[in-house]
Amino acid sequence: MxxxxxxxxTENPSGSGAxxxxxxxxxxxxxxxxxxxGVLLGWLARSQDIGWLYTTLDKVGxxxxxxxxxxxxxxxxxxxxxxITNLRKVDNAARLxxxxxxxFMITSLIAVAVGLVIGLITNPGAGTGLxxxxxxxxxxxxxxxxxxxGIVPTDVITPFTELNxxxxxxxxxxxxxxxxxxxxxxxxxxxxxxxxxELLQKALWWVIRLxxxxxxxxxxxxxxxxxxxxxxxxxxxxxxxxxxxxxxxFGVYPLLLATAAKVNPLQFYKGAWPAIQLAFxxxxxxxxxxxxxxxxxxxxxxxxxxxxxxxxxxxxxxxGCAAIYPALAAIFIAQIFDVQLGVQDYLLxxxxxxxxxxxxxxxxxxxxxxxLTLSTLGLPLEGVGLLMAIDPILDMMRTATNVxxxxxxxxVVAAREKILDHDAYNSASASPVDDVDSDRAEPRVNVPxxx
Numbered sequence: 001m002x003x004x005x006x007x008x009x010t011e012n013p014s015g016s017g018a019x020x021x022x023x024x025x026x027x028x029x030x031x032x033x034x035x036x037x038g039v040l041l042g043w044l045a046r047s048q049d050i051g052w053l054y055t056t057l058d059k060v061g062x063x064x065x066x067x068x069x070x071x072x073x074x075x076x077x078x079x080x081x082x083x084i085t086n087l088r089k090v091d092n093a094a095r096l097x098x099x100x101x102x103x104f105m106i107t108s109l110i111a112v113a114v115g116l117v118i119g120l121i122t123n124p125g126a127g128t129g130l131x132x133x134x135x136x137x138x139x140x141x142x143x144x145x146x147x148x149x150g151i152v153p154t155d156v157i158t159p160f161t162e163l164n165x166x167x168x169x170x171x172x173x174x175x176x177x178x179x180x181x182x183x184x185x186x187x188x189x190x191x192x193x194x195x196x197x198e199l200l201q202k203a204l205w206w207v208i209r210l211x212x213x214x215x216x217x218x219x220x221x222x223x224x225x226x227x228x229x230x231x232x233x234x235x236x237x238x239x240x241x242x243x244x245x246x247x248x249x250f251g252v253y254p255l256l257l258a259t260a261a262k263v264n265p266l267q268f269y270k271g272a273w274p275a276i277q278l279a280f281x282x283x284x285x286x287x288x289x290x291x292x293x294x295x296x297x298x299x300x301x302x303x304x305x306x307x308x309x310x311x312x313x314x315x316x317x318x319x320g321c322a323a324i325y326p327a328l329a330a331i332f333i334a335q336i337f338d339v340q341l342g343v344q345d346y347l348l349x350x351x352x353x354x355x356x357x358x359x360x361x362x363x364x365x366x367x368x369x370x371x372l373t374l375s376t377l378g379l380p381l382e383g384v385g386l387l388m389a390i391d392p393i394l395d396m397m398r399t400a401t402n403v404x405x406x407x408x409x410x411x412v413v414a415a416r417e418k419i420l421d422h423d424a425y426n427s428a429s430a431s432p433v434d435d436v437d438s439d440r441a442e443p444r445v446n447v448p449x450x451x
Contacts, residue, residue, distance in 0.1 A: 034215030042223025057220035064214025068287035078197040079311035084176030111319035112353040115327030124237040125335025245401040261415035271428030279403035300421035313406035320398030326373040333383030
C-alpha cells in the first residue's frame, strides 16, 4: 500500500457512491407536488380536449375517495365505541365530555357568525347571472323530522351498507355505554374492538400514503371538468367561503389558543399541519381522523382524552361544512330566488349550525346539512343544485377548517383543565405520515388528569 493511500472508511458524508440513498421527500412536499401536477394535467386535459387523460384523472381521484369511504363505516363504529369506553380511564370524564361539547358549540357559533357577516357584506348571489331555472332539487335532502327519526336505524346492517354515519354513531354510542355498564364482563369485546380499530387504522394509513396520487386525480379532474369559467360565475361565493374559512382557521383559532388555552398558536399549526393538509386533499374528516388523532396526541393532549374527543369531533364538529358554508349558501340562494331574510332567519341559521352539525357526518360534501338549513328557512331546495358543480372546490377548504377545529378543541379543553403536556406541545413538529411506524414503538408517558 502506498504512503498516499488512505484507510477505508464506512462514512460517506457526501452521500455519493454505493452507500448513497435517495433523499426522502416530506409528505407535505408530496402533497404540494400533487396539487401542482394535478392543476397542470387538468388544464391540459381541458384545453387540449384529451379524453383519456380526463378519464384517468377521474378514475384515480375516484378510487382514492372510494378507498377512504371503504374504511369509514367500521372505523367510525369502532372508534366511537372505543373512545367512549376509554373514558373509564380518565378522571372527571363527564366534565371533559361536557366541556368538549361546549367548546364545539362555541366555535361553531363563532364560525357561523363569520359566515353571516361575510355574506351580508359581499352579497354573493348578486350579479352572478344565475336564475332559479339553473337549480335543481337534490336527491338527498334533510329536514328536522328526517334528522331526528333518521338517528335510530331500522336494522344493524343498512347503516353500514348505505354509509349512514349518523346511525353508525348512534349504534356505537349505545354499544360503548352498554360496555361501560357491564364493566369487566365486556373486556373481551373491548379487547377485540381495540384490535380491530388498530387494524383499520393501519390499513387507512396505507391509503393515506396514496394521498399525493389521489391529489393529482381529484384536483386534475376538478379543473378538467369544471374549468375556470364555471369558477368565475361563482367567484364571489367561492372567495367568501375561502375567506370565511381562512378567517376562522388563521384568525379565530389562533385567538382562542392564545387567550383560552394560553399556548403558542404557531406551534399548534406546526404540529397539526399534516392533518390539515390531508383534509384539504381528501375532503373527508373521517378519512383524516387517524392523522388528526395522532397530531392531537403529539400536541400534548392525553391519549385517553384524545381517543374520545377526536372521533367525536370527526363526526359532529364541522365549522367549515356546517357553519360557514350553510350560512353563506343560504344568503346566496336567497338572493338568487329573490327571498328576503330577516333577523329571525339569521338566528335560525345559527341554531341549525350549532345543533344540526352531526348531519354532515364527516364525509365529503355538505349537501344534507345545506338542505337541512334551507328547509328550516323555507328556501327552495332547488338552490342546492346551483352549488353542486362548484362543491368539490369549496369542500377542500371547508374540510381543512373542520379538521383544524377537531384538533383545536381538545387542545383548548386540555389546557384549561390543566392536563395538557406543555413540553410535548412546544416540541411537536414531525409529520405523522412520515414516521407512523416509529411512533408506534415510542413509549408514551400519560399525563395525569386533574380531579
